[in-house]
Amino acid sequence: MTSTTTAVGIDIGGTGIKGAIVDLATGTLVTERIKVPTPAGGSPEGILEVTAQLIDRLGLPHPDIPVGVCFPAVVKHGVTLSAANISKEWIGLEAEALFEETLKRDITFVNDADAAGYAEAQFGAAKGIEGVALMTTLGTGIGTAILHNGVLVPNAEFGHIEIDGVDAETRASNAAREREGLSWKDWSKRLQTYYSRLEMYFSPDLFVVGGGVSKHHEQFLPRLTLTTPIVPAVHRNNAGILGAASLAVRTIPPLS
Numbered sequence: 001m002t003s004t005t006t007a008v009g010i011d012i013g014g015t016g017i018k019g020a021i022v023d024l025a026t027g028t029l030v031t032e033r034i035k036v037p038t039p040a041g042g043s044p045e046g047i048l049e050v051t052a053q054l055i056d057r058l059g060l061p062h063p064d065i066p067v068g069v070c071f072p073a074v075v076k077h078g079v080t081l082s083a084a085n086i087s088k089e090w091i092g093l094e095a096e097a098l099f100e101e102t103l104k105r106d107i108t109f110v111n112d113a114d115a116a117g118y119a120e121a122q123f124g125a126a127k128g129i130e131g132v133a134l135m136t137t138l139g140t141g142i143g144t145a146i147l148h149n150g151v152l153v154p155n156a157e158f159g160h161i162e163i164d165g166v167d168a169e170t171r172a173s174n175a176a177r178e179r180e181g182l183s184w185k186d187w188s189k190r191l192q193t194y195y196s197r198l199e200m201y202f203s204p205d206l207f208v209v210g211g212g213v214s215k216h217h218e219q220f221l222p223r224l225t226l227t228t229p230i231v232p233a234v235h236r237n238n239a240g241i242l243g244a245a246s247l248a249v250r251t252i253p254p255l256s
Contacts (some may be wrong), residue, residue, distance in 0.1 A: 005023065005024055005025050005183060006021055006022060006023055006024060006030060006037060006061075006065060007021070007022055007024055007065060007067065007068060007245035007246070007248045007249050008020070008022070008040075008058065008060065008065060008066065008067040008068065008070075008159055008232070008245060008246075009067065009068050009115075009240065009241035009242060009243070009245030009246075009248075010021050010051060010054065010055070010067065010069040010070070010244060011043035011070050011071075011085075011094045011112065011115070011239075011240030011241050011242040011244060012038070012051065012069065012070065012071050012072065012112070013072060013085070013112065013240075014038060014042060014084065014085025014086055014140070015036060015037065015038055015085070016035050016036065016037060016038055016071060017035070017037075017047070017050055017051060017052075017054060018033055018034065018035045018037055018072050018240070018241055019033070019055070019058060020032070020033040020034065020058070020238075020241050021032050021058060021060070021061075021065070021245075022241060022245035024231045024245065024246060024247070026123075026209055027119070027123030027124075027242055027246075028121060028127055029238065029241070031058060031059075031237065032055055032125065033237075033241065034058065034171070036050055036053070037050075037056055038050070038086070038220050041087055041090060042083075042090075043087045044087065044089055044090060044093060044095075044098065044218040047086070048098060048099065048102045049102075049129050051069070051099070051102070051103070055067070055103055055115075061201060062245055063105075064105075066108070066245070066248035066249050067103065067105060067106075067107045067248055068107065068108040068109075068110065068115070068244030068245050068246070068247050068248030069099055069107050069108070069109050069110070070109075070110050070111065070112040070114070070115035070116075070214060070240045070243060070244040071095065071109065071110070071111065071112055071242055072084040072085060072086060072111075072112050072255055073086075073090060073091075073095070073182075074109065074111060074155045074169070075095070075096075075110055075111050075154070075155065076155065077110055078094060078096030078097060078109055079092065079093065079094055079095065079096075080092070080093050080095040082138070084141060085140060086111075086166045094129075095109060096109035096215070105197035107248070108244070108247050108248040110243075110244060110247055111143075111145075111154060111155055111238055112143065113135065113143030113145045113156075114152055114154050114155070114156075114235070114243070114247075115129065115133060115142070115149055115240045115242075115243030115244045116123045116137055116145060116210055116235075116239035116240055116243055117133070117135035117144075117145025117146070117152065117207075117208070117243065117246065118145065118147070118152050118235065118243040118246055118247055119235050119238075119239040119240070119241075119243035119246065120208050120210070120233055120235065120239065120243075121133060121147045121150045121152075122135070122150075122243070123233070123234070123242060123246075124190065124208070124233060124234030124235050124239075125231050125233055125234050126150075126206060126208050126212075127150075128178055129147075129150075129205055129206050130149060130205065131148065131149065131205035131206075131216065132146065132147070132202060132203070132204040132205050132206075133146075133147045133150050133200050133204065133205070133206045133207075133208060134146050134147075134158075134198060134202060134204040134206070134207050134208070135147070135178065135208045135210060135233070136158070136159075136195075136198075136206075136207065136209055136210070136211075136212070137206070137209075137210040137211040137233075138172075138173055138174045138209060138210070138211040139173065139174055139175065139211040139212065139213070140173065140174075140175045140215050141159050141169040141173050141175070142158070142159030142168060142169040142172060142194075143159060143211075144156045144157065144158040144159055146158075146202070146204075150155050152247075155249075157174070157195070158198060158245030161194075161197060161198070161201075162199060163193060168197070171190050172187075172190045172191055172193070172194040174188070174211060174212070174213040175240060176190075177213075180202065181186050181194070184208055184216075184219040184220050184223070185223065186224035188199055188224060190218045191220060191226065192223070192224050195207060195224060195226055195228075195230065196226065199226055199227060203228075204228050206226065206228065206229050206230075206231065207226070207229070207231070207235060208230075208231060208232075208233050209221065209230060209231070209232055209234070210233035210235075210236060210239060211233075212236065214232045214233050214236060215232075217232035218248050223254060
């Protein structure tokens with residue numbers, strides 16, 4: 001297996017940092033997935049140090065193997081413009097350059113929801129979809145990614161669409177369901193409002209729903225009444241790894 005068909009994906013989150021080497025032809029992991037806790041507070045120094053240690057543990061087979069890193073922030077030209085469940089010190093940092101300096105290699109640095117959406121377009125529920133696929137991850141907040149014919153439009157922050165005077169994610173995220181002790185039926189009513197609004201704004205051809213709660217999709221997706229098909233994501237725990245690795249390789253087209 002050569003470096004043109006494999007890449008490293010690193011998925012950095014508020015509680016854990018995960019990584020593996022990915023076979024880009026099949027969308028499978030060719031190494032064991034390594035997961036380590038995110039350092040308390042999520043400071044730049046702590047996350048950079050732990051990510052470097054994780055890379056060392058992977059034992060990269062080629063010095064030039066592509067590396068993609070996805071991160072819980074809006075990422076524009078390598079700069080992190082926000083910070084979700086990590087230190088606010090990340091806001092405004094030249095994060096891509098910091099990772100490249102620490103890891104001593106070129107990397108591709110992207111938003112975590114974008115990576116998850118791209119993984120679903122390459123290897124999952126949105127593969128081969130013509131038109132607009134809209135990925136939503138229901139977790140602490142609501143992460144989103146929008147793809148047109150498999151091409152990613154980065155940094156879509158549709159979890160922050162204002163509904164009834166508040167960000168949609170404050171009422172419709174999985175964290176809101178858990179915090180308020182909502183039944184599946186009551187939470188589904190909030191999801192109905194949210195997805196109906198997205199449908200009105202974007203007229204997508206497919207909704208893909210990810211996040212850990214998607215493993216319970218039969219509890220809430222059938223309750224939604226939409227014109228657009230809505231399906232659970234295929235790659236939950238590995239979506240960020242797969243997407244980050246895929247985005248690191250520019251010679252492989254998004255979709256044929």
